[in-house]
Amino acid sequence: MGTVLASITTSLDGYHAGPDDGPGRGLGVGGERLHYWVFGGPWTYDQESTGAPAGEDAAVLDAWRERLGAVVAGRRTFEAADRWGDTNPWGLPTFIPTHHPEQDPPTAAGMHYAGSFDEALAGAREAAGERDVMVMGGGDVVRQALAGGHLAELHLTISPVLLGAGKRLFDGTTGEWELEQLGVVQSPWATHLRYRVGRPTR
Numbered sequence: 009m010g011t012v013l014a015s016i017t018t019s020l021d022g023y024h025a026g027p028d029d030g031p032g033r034g035l036g037v038g039g040e041r042l043h044y045w046v047f048g049g050p051w052t053y054d055q056e057s058t059g060a061p062a063g064e065d066a067a068v069l070d071a072w073r074e075r076l077g078a079v080v081a082g083r084r085t086f087e088a089a090d091r092w093g094d095t096n097p098w099g100l101p102t103f104i105p106t107h108h109p110e111q112d113p114p115t116a117a118g119m120h121y122a123g124s125f126d127e128a129l130a131g132a133r134e135a136a137g138e139r140d141v142m143v144m145g146g147g148d149v150v151r152q153a154l155a156g157g158h159l160a161e162l163h164l165t166i167s168p169v170l171l172g173a174g175k176r177l178f179d180g181t182t183g184e185w186e187l188e189q190l191g192v193v194q195s196p197w198a199t200h201l202r203y204r205v206g207r208p209t210r
Contacts, residue, residue, distance in 0.1 A: 009133060010077060010140040011160035014150045016177060017042045017198070019167055023174040024147045034088035041169040045197035064195035072163070076100060077139025078132035080125075080153075082146040092116070101135035103128035105149065125152045147177045154181060159205040162187065166199045 018024045026036030033053050045065045051057035079098050083106040096116040105128040109121035122128035132141045143153045153159050188204040
């Protein structure tokens, strides 16, 4: 069985979304800047980006795709992204934890609601087989994966942005985790950090 990794982007001051995130404004006010690296440069909610990652950023994404067999994505992230236009952006089995799995389930091929994070992760691990599972956010599902001791790796992308407000990734987490740095990649738009996650020995 493969490992479980989490991947998420934050601002330099620790926010994974700006204020008032939601449908049509998935990363909150000013949050588009977090994902300049994904689209190869600036974009806005008002004008759909036609750009693509390049250089070091594209290489980071390609390295993830080579490993992955399934994805876990948060319900709020799914809805805030307008359900990704009823497409499956990864082309992989994707599981979305929700308290109401019976309501308006995804229609895109390979996408499924699950009744809890644990159920979503179990489904993703079974679907992935020997390949890895990526927990992609939002912050709540990443924190659940960390708190449950499920993560083998944390991939944290830092965008050179100060949002000042919004949703902090690590609010409410404890300091009991040991992080071993595995690698760092820098591009004009972001710094990609990769850590092995473990509990300290006592």
